[in-house]
Amino acid sequence: MDTGIIKKENIKGVIESLMQMGKVVAPTRQDDMTVFSALPSSEALDLNYTNSKLSPKDYFFPQTEVLFCYEKENNQIHPPLIEDKPACLVGVRPCDAKAITLLDCIFNDPQYKDVYYLNKRKNTVVIGLACTNPQSTCFCTSTGGGPLDTTGMDMLWQDLGDRYLIKAVTPQGKELASKLFGIDKAPEKDLSYAKKQGEKVLSMIPPAFEAEKISEKLRSSFEDSVWETIHEKCLGCAACTFVCPTCHCFDIQDENSRDRGRRVKLWDSCMFPLFTLHTSGHNPRLSGKERMRQRIMHKFNYFKVNNGHVACVGCGRCIRECPVNMDIRQIVSAFS
Amino acid sequence: MENPYLPKNVKIEKIIDETAGKDIKSFVLSFLNPQDCEAFSYHPGQFAEISIAGAGEIPIGIASSPSEGVEVKFTVKKMGVVTKDLHNSSAGRIIGLRGPYGNGFPMEELKGKNIVIVGGGFAFTTLRSLAVYLMDDSRRKDYGDITIICGARTPGDLIYRQEVETWASQPDLKVQVTVDKGNADWSGREGFIPPVVKEVAPSADNAIALVCGPPIMIKLTIPILFDLGFAPNKILNSLEMRMKCGFGKCGRCNIGNKYVCKDGPVFTFEELQKLPQEY
Numbered sequence: 001m002d003t004g005i006i007k008k009e010n011i012k013g014v015i016e017s018l019m020q021m022g023k024v025v026a027p028t029r030q031d032d033m034t035v036f037s038a039l040p041s042s043e044a045l046d047l048n049y050t051n052s053k054l055s056p057k058d059y060f061f062p063q064t065e066v067l068f069c070y071e072k073e074n075n076q077i078h079p080p081l082i083e084d085k086p087a088c089l090v091g092v093r094p095c096d097a098k099a100i101t102l103l104d105c106i107f108n109d110p111q112y113k114d115v116y117y118l119n120k121r122k123n124t125v126v127i128g129l130a131c132t133n134p135q136s137t138c139f140c141t142s143t144g145g146g147p148l149d150t151t152g153m154d155m156l157w158q159d160l161g162d163r164y165l166i167k168a169v170t171p172q173g174k175e176l177a178s179k180l181f182g183i184d185k186a187p188e189k190d191l192s193y194a195k196k197q198g199e200k201v202l203s204m205i206p207p208a209f210e211a212e213k214i215s216e217k218l219r220s221s222f223e224d225s226v227w228e229t230i231h232e233k234c235l236g237c238a239a240c241t242f243v244c245p246t247c248h249c250f251d252i253q254d255e256n257s258r259d260r261g262r263r264v265k266l267w268d269s270c271m272f273p274l275f276t277l278h279t280s281g282h283n284p285r286l287s288g289k290e291r292m293r294q295r296i297m298h299k300f301n302y303f304k305v306n307n308g309h310v311a312c313v314g315c316g317r318c319i320r321e322c323p324v325n326m327d328i329r330q331i332v333s334a335f336s
Numbered sequence: 337m338e339n340p341y342l343p344k345n346v347k348i349e350k351i352i353d354e355t356a357g358k359d360i361k362s363f364v365l366s367f368l369n370p371q372d373c374e375a376f377s378y379h380p381g382q383f384a385e386i387s388i389a390g391a392g393e394i395p396i397g398i399a400s401s402p403s404e405g406v407e408v409k410f411t412v413k414k415m416g417v418v419t420k421d422l423h424n425s426s427a428g429r430i431i432g433l434r435g436p437y438g439n440g441f442p443m444e445e446l447k448g449k450n451i452v453i454v455g456g457g458f459a460f461t462t463l464r465s466l467a468v469y470l471m472d473d474s475r476r477k478d479y480g481d482i483t484i485i486c487g488a489r490t491p492g493d494l495i496y497r498q499e500v501e502t503w504a505s506q507p508d509l510k511v512q513v514t515v516d517k518g519n520a521d522w523s524g525r526e527g528f529i530p531p532v533v534k535e536v537a538p539s540a541d542n543a544i545a546l547v548c549g550p551p552i553m554i555k556l557t558i559p560i561l562f563d564l565g566f567a568p569n570k571i572l573n574s575l576e577m578r579m580k581c582g583f584g585k586c587g588r589c590n591i592g593n594k595y596v597c598k599d600g601p602v603f604t605f606e607e608l609q610k611l612p613q614e615y
């Protein structure tokens with residue numbers, strides 16, 4: 001079945017059967033924030049949210065992840081059990097689902113596979129949730145997305161008020177749909193209502209810039225004088241990169257306790273001066289100017305050249321969380 | 337699926353003091369597990385991550401040549417946490433190694449060419465790997481003239497000094513060694529590398545130049561090579577950036593859209609001209 005309906009009164013049952021198949025990671029309310037976490041029970045699910053504070057990338061690429069434990073003596077390494085149990089991510093907004101496909105470009109490149117990421121990724125079904133209530137900071141339509149975009153999803157759910165319209169996207173999504181829900185067939189009027197709703201939401205997110213054009217313009221803008229001033233307000237706190245669903249830079253550190261310890265992989269940021277500091281003292285990105293330029297150039301030019309898509313999905317988190325109101329839309333628009 | 341983050345254990349077989357100041361040492365390593373040894377198949381110009389549980393990991397160019405056998409050599413300058421820990425080792429210690437990484441020198445392209453090697457200071461390590469590889473009896477005939485110009489600040493700073501002196505006596509090599517400032521027991525050349533390159537004036541005909549060293553040496557040597565007729569795509573350079581993963585994931589070693597760990601560390605000067613000047 002490709003499309004179907006779940007009535008909201010049945011959603012708990014659906015989540016419970018998903019939980020029987022494996023871990024379900026979904027939006028929950030915690031301290032006034034919506035965050036993705038493993039559901040302890042179907043009650044904890046909260047699908048009435050605009051978007052989560054942090055993106056669900058943390059599930060595949062945790063903020064800190066143990067690569068292995070060791071004993072210093074004789075360099076004894078104890079590889080971890082790498083999680084590969086089936087799981088389901090539920091309620092992922094289209095921008096964040098698309099971001100997962102961009103992380104795939106890095107962690108699943110043909111030459112080197114990040115097994116920690118991939119073992120979870122290949123055993124996880126992604127169920128998306130169409131966007132019905134975009135925020136003023138959303139700009140997915142400027143970066144090739146949209147409220148009904150299914151990139152990165154196995155299945156899309158769309159909130160039609162008292163019911164969800166279900167659309168299976170991939171073979172895995174179809175299989176799940178047939179296994180799971182005694183889904184009612186979607187009536188024609190629901191399909192046409194869903195389409196109209198999508199169009200309405202789309203019209204609420206007018207494109208802020210043309211990513212293609214900006215990407216091309218940036219190619220020859222490394223020395224542009226815009227960089228001299230555009231970073232001036234920035235504090236270098238790196239909040240923008242930590243909340244970003246596509247940022248994937250990390251550090252590797254050893255955490256010791258006496259004669260043993262663990263090597264961890266942890267989020268890092270190009271907005272920090274230490275990121276590129278050589279031991280000799282040389283630093284190719286000395287000031288905020290070079291670091292802001294790296295962040296923007298990487299997202300809108302380098303990543304595009306290497307992987308065919310800009311590394312921004314327009315989720316707007318960096319705009320919402322920046323303590324000094326830096327707006328990435330304005331920054332890139334300086335190059336339009 | 338192979339886990340690329342896991343180091344393989346190696347034993348430090350031998351530690352060699354390379355300089356008078358004792359701040360640069362070579363470490364000769366052998367794999368504990370024969371399968372790891374076999375999987376570590378490398379060519380000159382590549383690097384590896386040396387890993388010490390509890391201290392961390394560092395990218396270091398491979399100084400040995402695969403033609404020398406199964407032991408792998410690295411020449412390391414004492415700098416910070418990991419390099420100091422390594423320098424405090426004694427032979428027999430078990431540490432970790434993962435790699436090899438990077439593109440290395442374009443060995444196919446070097447075939448049939450005259451080779452000009454210019455190395456300053458301890459950046460000479462991977463060039464040593466290359467020189468030994470080219471001079472291997474089974475391969476020497478595949479290459480034309482080989483010219484090696486190397487140097488250091490003082491005679492005490494010259495790494496691989498004895499070995500380079502034996503090269504100098506080989507008839508099929510042109511070797512020039514120079515120091516910025518000599519001392520009582522130095523009878524060789526004195527002076528910076530760039531003027532020596534100018535004086536030796538290796539022909540650019542069917543030739544490739546490989547240049548590694550401190551940024552200032554590279555900056556001054558390149559125009560001399562241009563004057564000698566070397567095209568930008570016939571001059572190769574090995575770069576350093578701060579690194580963590582070594583295989584294009586952690587995102588810290590990029591220059592423009594290129595990752596130095598994965599797309600480099602060896603680039604032609606022509607490639608570098610097209611990249612942002614941010615290294």
Ligand SMILES: Cc1cc2nc3c(=O)[nH]c(=O)nc-3n(C[C@H](O)[C@H](O)[C@H](O)COP(=O)(O)OP(=O)(O)OC[C@H]3O[C@@H](n4cnc5c(N)ncnc54)[C@H](O)[C@@H]3O)c2cc1C
Binds near residue numbers: 277575601
């Ligand atoms: C491709 C390549 C080849 C190299 N080859 C050699 C060599 O043959 N011999 C040699 O002595 N040195 C070499 N280096 C430099 C060497 O990696 C650094 O000196 C070393 O990482 C310093 O680590 P530390 O722990 O002593 O210093 P700390 O400052 O304590 O370093 C902390 C961490 O920062 C990172 N880091 C700091 N400086 C550098 C740097 N310049 N390059 C890369 N990572 C850095 C490392 O991840 C290190 O673990 C090479 C670097 C690269 C990129």
Ligand code: SF4
Binds near residue numbers: 246311314315316
């Ligand atoms: S750069 Fe900002 S808007 Fe774009 S994906 Fe990252 S957090 Fe979202």
Ligand code: SF4
Binds near residue numbers: 241326
């Ligand atoms: S969140 Fe704002 S202030 Fe902080 S690093 Fe990003 S742009 Fe700069």
Ligand code: FES
Binds near residue numbers: 583585588597598
């Ligand atoms: S060292 Fe991690 S990307 Fe190059």
